[in-house]
Amino acid sequence: MSWVAAATWETRHALRQLLPWRWARWLLVLLVLALGVGLSVLVLFIAPPSPRPLEVGVVAGFMGFNLLLATGAAGVGLSRLVARPRGLWLLSLSPMGERSALRVALAPTLLAALCPVTLVGLPFALLASRVAPAVAASMVVAGVCALGWALLGSVSLATLLGQRLGKERGARVLAALSGWLAFMSMMAFGALVRLDLGTPTLVMFLVLTPLLLPVLWERALRAFLDMLRGTETPRTAPEPAWGRGGWARLVGRSSWGLALLALVPVTVVGYGQPSLRRALCALLAVQGVSAVLELVLEPELSMPDRLRLAPRGAVLRARLLAVWGLAALVPALALCALVGWGRWTWLATLAGAGALVPFTYFIRPRGARVVCQLLLLAVALAMSGSETVVAVRGD
Amino acid sequence: MSGVELSGLSFRHGRGPDVLDQLSLEARPGEVLGVLGVNGAGKTTLFRLIAGLLKPRVGQVRVGGVDVVANRSEASRRLGFVPDEPLLYPRLSALENLNQFAVLWGVPAAEARPRAEALLRETGLWEERNAWVEGYSRGMRQKVAICCALLHRPSVLVLDEPFNGLDMGAALWLRELLRARASAGDCILLSQHQPEVFDALVDRLAVLHQGRVVELLDRAEVARRGGTGEVFQRVRGAEGPHAVRDESA
Structure with a gap:
């Protein structure tokens, strides 16, 4: 089996696992393309090529943006491999050997990192090449260098998290952190491109990359392989509280809790923007409740036979939904009341939508359940939109 | 206390063909009933129907005298289920x-x-x-x-390949435990792919083929036919070209 064929197969397999439907894969490609073209146009608007030519500072800013976005995207791709290294071990059994197998297994990660660099960087470079061909060429080179550093960064982060938290937990934290890094770099796009790092920084980056990256990459790859190969010390639990269910303990042991906590600063920042407040309230009342319930019910949703089989399964599930649903809804509604005290119709709609979320968990097929939750969110958002319009007119 | 009663049981997944077809079987209290069949014969589906995880298209399942479809909660209290x-x-x-x-x-x-x-x-x-x-x-x-x-x-135990992965000590422990539970009056149904487990453990053997019980043999009859392995070979023989190819190999 040739390297290229193996890497192509691995990448296609990863893509199909991520998005099993062909139309969804095409939709993703179109979305990324649209994003690339949109961002390129935005950059040209921020730093117009005429009357003055493109500055090197813009290139450095773009390189920084690519670096962060690619690190985030690569981390998301890499988290799959860290969580389930079985595919890698299967490849290792082939005559290609362990190290080559690792390189093949990293192919989807490379693709994930390459996507933003290519689809965001190349259209801009093409647009820029009309007015400043040298700058555009240096941008492509810098983009490739940024890709190398992004891969190194994500592999090193994955190694660190895998060593500290264990492979499965580490993979989840890596996915959450990388997702947020990618999201935040997109949000900070304008600021990053405007950040004038100067010619020396860019030149130093271009010179140091071929000197340092290969050496560091080899070391990072070795450490990553050692982490994947290593056995983990078994984790232990204290004596159970007999007669009481262990769902709260399971929530504490899930790393999705960390991902939920990562939402807090974004929410705080969002509430600082008056135009976003009501929409955020709607999100918090519906998606906040469903996120908490997903977290609590994760073990049961992944293995539904257990509650179906248990004589008290239905009662306990209803109790879990009521207790945890209420625990998530009350603070969300308190925040909504602070934002829109006196707007009773809006508050009642959000309370109703939030209170209906736990009932969606009685729908067994996941697709239908998510559609119902999206409908509730749409109602809450529509109400928040109309209320904002009323408030603006009132002002 | 009665064991497991299956009468006229039919089941299919969606619009596919019948996985179980008019299957009737009784596992009595105090006995170990082995369910034997090739892969895809319907053993796991049968066990999931007994556990109440699937609903039969036609027919009735009773566990410990309780109708599983009508009163699943009560039936579950009487049932210990070990899935694959x-x-x-x-x-x-x-x-x-x-x-x-x-x-x-x-x-x-x-x-x-x-x-x-x-x-x-x-x-x-x-x-x-x-x-x-x-x-x-x-x-x-x-x-x-x-x-x-x-x-x-539970008074009824349904075990889908329970010996898989067990070391020798644990396998012996489970064998002793199941015999002891049967002697105490419990009803035990199990499937397993190792014929020696059946030879040592079961009181009766139900052979499942294409969704039907084609043979129901007691221990003496199984021994007379040369053991569970021989009975299984005959079922495979009924499969046709697949078995012929295996034998020729």
Whole structure:
């Protein structure tokens, strides 16, 4: 089996696992393309090529943006491999050997990192090449260098998290952190491109990359392989509280809790923007409740036979939904009341939508359940939109 | 107390062909009934129907005298089910899993604790009782799954390939346990692919083929035909070209 064929197969397999439907894969490609073209146009608007030519500072800013976005995207791709290294071990059994197998297994990660660099960087470079061909060429080179550093960064982060938290937990934290890094770099796009790092920084980056990256990459790859190969010390639990269910303990042991906590600063920042407040309230009342319930019910949703089989399964599930649903809804509604005290119709709609979320968990097929939750969110958002319009007119 | 009664049972997945076709079978209290069949014969589907995880298209399933479809909750109290894939919580320890199953099956804490401790000592898992199950080997997980199924002291045990992954000591323990439970009047249904397990354990053997019970043999009859292995070979022979190819190889 040739390297290229193996890497192509691995990448296609990863893509199909991520998005099993062909139309969804095409939709993703179109979305990324649209994003690339949109961002390129935005950059040209921020730093117009005429009357003055493109500055090197813009290139450095773009390189920084690519670096962060690619690190985030690569981390998301890499988290799959860290969580389930079985595919890698299967490849290792082939005559290609362990190290080559690792390189093949990293192919989807490379693709994930390459996507933003290519689809965001190349259209801009093409647009820029009309007015400043040298700058555009240096941008492509810098983009490739940024890709190398992004891969190194994500592999090193994955190694660190895998060593500290264990492979499965580490993979989840890596996915959450990388997702947020990618999201935040997109949000900070304008600021990053405007950040004038100067010619020396860019030149130093271009010179140091071929000197340092290969050496560091080899070391990072070795450490990553050692982490994947290593056995983990078994984790232990204290004596159970007999007669009481262990769902709260399971929530504490899930790393999705960390991902939920990562939402807090974004929410705080969002509430600082008056135009976003009501929409955020709607999100918090519906998606906040469903996120908490997903977290609590994760073990049961992944293995539904257990509650179906248990004589008290239905009662306990209803109790879990009521207790945890209420625990998530009350603070969300308190925040909504602070934002829109006196707007009773809006508050009642959000309370109703939030209170209906736990009932969606009685729908067994996941697709239908998510559609119902999206409908509730749409109602809450529509109400928040109309209320904002009323408030603006009132002002 | 009656065991498991299946009468005129038919089942199909969606609009596909019948996986079980007018199947009738009775497992009596105090006996170990082995269910034998090739892959895809319908053994797991049959066990899931008995557990109430699937609803029959036609027919009736009674566990301990209780209709599973009409009163699933009561039937579940009388049933201990070990599926082919253990229904454990990977991020709970063995002891925590047993506590969780006690809560789910409504076993009072005062009874659950000594039972759980006794079961873990018997299976040799006592030293690892506080380790998360996700770090266990396949055999250790199977032992915990069996302990969870036994915790509420069911009168009917349905075990889908329970010996898979068990070491020799645990396999002997399970064999002794199942014989002891049958002697005490419990009804036990199990499937397994190793013929020697059936030879040593079962009182009667039901041979499942294309969704029907084609043979129901007692221990003496199985022995007269040369053991479970020979009975199985005959079923495979009925499969046609596949079996012929195997034999010629």
